[in-house]
Amino acid sequence: MLTDLNLTPQPPRHLDADVCICGAGPAGIVLALELARRRPDWRIVLLEGGGRSMPSERERVLYDVGLGTKSYAVAASRRRMLGGTSGHWGGWCKPLDPEDFTAPAAWSAPDWPITLDELQPFLAPAHVWCEIPSxxxxxxxxxxxxxxxxxxxxxxxxxxxxxxxxSPPTRFGARYADALAGQPNLDCLLHANLFALERRGDRITSVSARALDGRPVKVSAGRFVLAQGGLETTRTLLNLRGDASDDGEGLRSPHLGRHFADHxxxxxxxxxxxxxxxxxxxxxxxxxxxxxxxxxxxxxxxxxxxxxxxxxxxxxxxxxxxxxxxxxxxxxxxxxxxxxxxxxxxxEPRPHPDSRITLTDARCELGLRRAHLDWRIxxxxxxxxxxxxxxxxxxxxxxxxxxxxxxxxxxxxxxxxANGANHHLGTVRFAHDPKDGVADPDGRLHDMENLYVASSALFPRYGYSNPTLTIVALAIRLASRWAGETREART
Ligand SMILES: Cc1cc2nc3c(=O)[nH]c(=O)nc-3n(C[C@H](O)[C@H](O)[C@H](O)COP(=O)(O)OP(=O)(O)OC[C@H]3O[C@@H](n4cnc5c(N)ncnc54)[C@H](O)[C@@H]3O)c2cc1C
Incomplete structure (x- = not known):
């Protein structure tokens, strides 16, 4: 079901789900539909901050980011609407090269925690999602x-x-809106801006989202996935970390927000x-x-x-x-x-620890501290x-x-x-060892039981290939693992 909170007089106050996904770009849409189709017995909630058309100025301002000394066309690099930045991506696609999965010893980067062979079964269906003919x-x-x-x-x-x-390029919002609307065990809420995560120990118990002029909807779920794009996912996690120190694991990992790169x-x-x-x-x-x-x-x-x-x-x-x-x-x-x-x-940019996203003291209308991007080459x-x-x-x-x-x-x-290609890489990198990265090979934060990330922010090494095909393959892999099918992906 597809519900626009701006158009619904009595939106729900509370939803219960098995999985709650925040952000309906390529990562969130593919994960939600793959999971809902594989697990008809599960209920999936997909929260999307934008609507079906271009964001208003008020919505765009939510994304405002402060910049360090290096310029970056950050406003043009994302789109806050159903389908996310695929609303204006170019459609260039290529899997990473086999060599991109390991990092040379001299780099301050871990290898990818999954191999190309492990990702391979999910690349073929990723091409189907991106409508690439071969x-x-x-x-x-x-x-x-x-x-x-x-x-x-x-x-x-x-x-x-x-x-x-x-890819044609596939506009994921327009292309898959009917599939989202017609999937009986999936609720996709539009104009549902995530603004708070409630935490008990190492578990997230619920998240809250609202239309800019609406009242909050609370979603309780067994697992939560942040699929808000590389910059915004990092910002949400830094807000969740709050004033806690950065000398720990997962949310408190010193790697959170670091190694930002773009091609x-x-x-x-x-x-x-x-x-x-x-x-x-x-x-x-x-x-x-x-x-x-x-x-x-x-x-x-x-x-x-x-x-x-x-x-x-x-x-x-x-x-x-x-x-x-x-x-x-x-x-x-x-x-x-x-x-x-x-x-x-x-x-291919080399991961640079001082290239980073931090928070400023300014807050957006949703009450979240704003991001500051200091991109270093x-x-x-x-x-x-x-x-x-x-x-x-x-x-x-x-x-x-x-x-x-x-x-x-x-x-x-x-x-x-130098202009970036609008690929937001590396700031929640995944690694086997919690000392080397923020998340584990499934994208779960190392110190959290049920909080996951689906994004190119996970990439620990970047290659030169555009990231979206790999983002989609990773989303299918996660759905497949949760559905208990570790070997074969949907075609
Ligand atoms: C001009 C341009 C050209 C590009 N060309 C290519 C290309 O040729 N090939 C390629 O591979 N990649 C390309 N990209 C990058 C590509 O668009 C991204 O890799 C891809 O969209 C990332 O998908 P995603 O789902 O991770 O994030 P996004 O597409 O950014 O989606 C994130 C979603 O989260 C939502 N969201 C954010 N915050 C909240 C919140 N608080 N509450 C609820 N929802 C929220 C957003 O509205 C959005 O729908 C290009 C990007 C741009 C800007």
Whole structure:
């Protein structure tokens, strides 16, 4: 059932549920529906602060965040409505690379507490939820159909290829509203803003939510899941921690709010390479795909650098030509057979403990202390990315397939103006050992019996892949574990 508290004269005062989920973005919607379908004997309540249309100014202000020295387009990075930020996501999707599940020893980060093999059964149904036509990611399958779009890369070299796919993009609110409304054991309340959690010892006993002009609805449940997006989930947990110290576990973990990261781009320079390369969004059969260049697994493991990917975009402007090459057919780069490309890298950010969300003393209309975001970029990020560009340049030159020209310099001004991709990562990271993270491998806070998180805030290492596909797979995994099916996911 779907109930809008703004439109209901007599909203319920109290609901009892097996599971109460707060936040109806991709994580909350998928978890709620997966769980309700697998456990018809359970009652699920899904609380969503927004409605079915764009948030009002008054609702938007609830999300206001103070910023540290680094700029961040935080207002545009979230949407408070049914479907959450999928209301304006881009739909780029790709599972993390296998190497992204372990962190090099020198990083201050734990490995993922679940392996890719454990996540794998939930990736196929995650593609169904995100309406991606295929879950195959082998670039060689695309190469076999369109060889002219790919470079010839040495098999044991430092450069490999990977593939992205695309969701339409699915607007989870519009797409799954009917499913939420029609699910008999599920109550989805709109304009139900979570503002308080009641705690007895290490258990949450109830939460309270209300429309901005309405009276509170209290929800008692056996388990509670915060799926409010990476920033807001962290803010709720920091509010719940209150004045307690941060030298403990779970809610009192020193990691709560730290290691905030977002993916961002670096444009390293120009590339001269064979014409018609397809390392960018392109058509393959009836779908869109995006092959990219990335470090080979061996090179990544040997170097202990961050992961990164490189896109090439044809550049018709004459001044983009690497000096001296474009007009010199004698050097082996005849103009029509070789094109100039602009470059774009998506950098894997390294977890940085001082990049963090804290609370200010100001409060929003719901009475919750506001968040302050001090985003810091790890100094190793761009060095790793540029080292890969160096490797790529060497491969191009050694194989006679082109040249590059590096123009990027990691000046403080450049780093200060780097724009995030709106992925809120790392601030409630999960880890086996409570000393290394806030939550356990299911997303349960280490010191709480029944409080869980479903969000990219759980990621302890970030890779360069956009996070939503993995967020959805983790939500399906959690539903599957709770439903007692640990091996097979719904398809
Ligand atoms: C412009 C843009 C482009 C993007 N492009 C991509 C992309 O190409 N690929 C990709 O993978 N990701 C992309 N993302 C990121 C993607 O949108 C997020 O990863 C995804 O939406 C996260 O899902 P979520 O359910 O964790 O959080 P959200 O989608 O943020 O949902 C959280 C929900 O919680 C609700 N909520 C918050 N506070 C409360 C409260 N107090 N009470 C009740 N409800 C509350 C919100 O209203 C919202 O519905 C993009 C984001 C933006 C902004």
């Amino acid at each position: 879950d195959r990611y082998d670039p060689d399958e695309v190469r076999a159909r369109q060889p002219q779009r790919f470079l010839e890369l040495p098999a044991d070299g430092p450069v490999a290829e990977r593939l992205f796919r695309f 961002y781009g670096v444009r390293p320079g120009a590339v001269l390479a064979p014409a018609e390369l397809g390392y960018r969004r392109m058509a393959d059969e009836t779908t869109a795909v995006m092959p990219v260049l990335a470090p080979s697994p061996g090179a990544l493991a040997r170097s202990e650098r961050q992961n990164v990917c490189l896109l090439l975009d044809p550049d018709p402007s004459a001044d983009a030509l690497p000096a001296g090459y474009a007009t010199h057919a004698a050097l082996g780069f005849p103009p029509r057979a070789f094109w100039n490309y602009r470059t774009q890298m998506i950098v 790890h100094p190793e990020d761009t060095a790793s990315a540029l080292a890969f560009f160096d490797d790529f340049s060497a491969v191009l030159a050694q194989t006679g397939q082109g040249r590059t020209r590096l123009t990027y310099e990691a000046t403080p001004a450049r780093l200060a103006s």
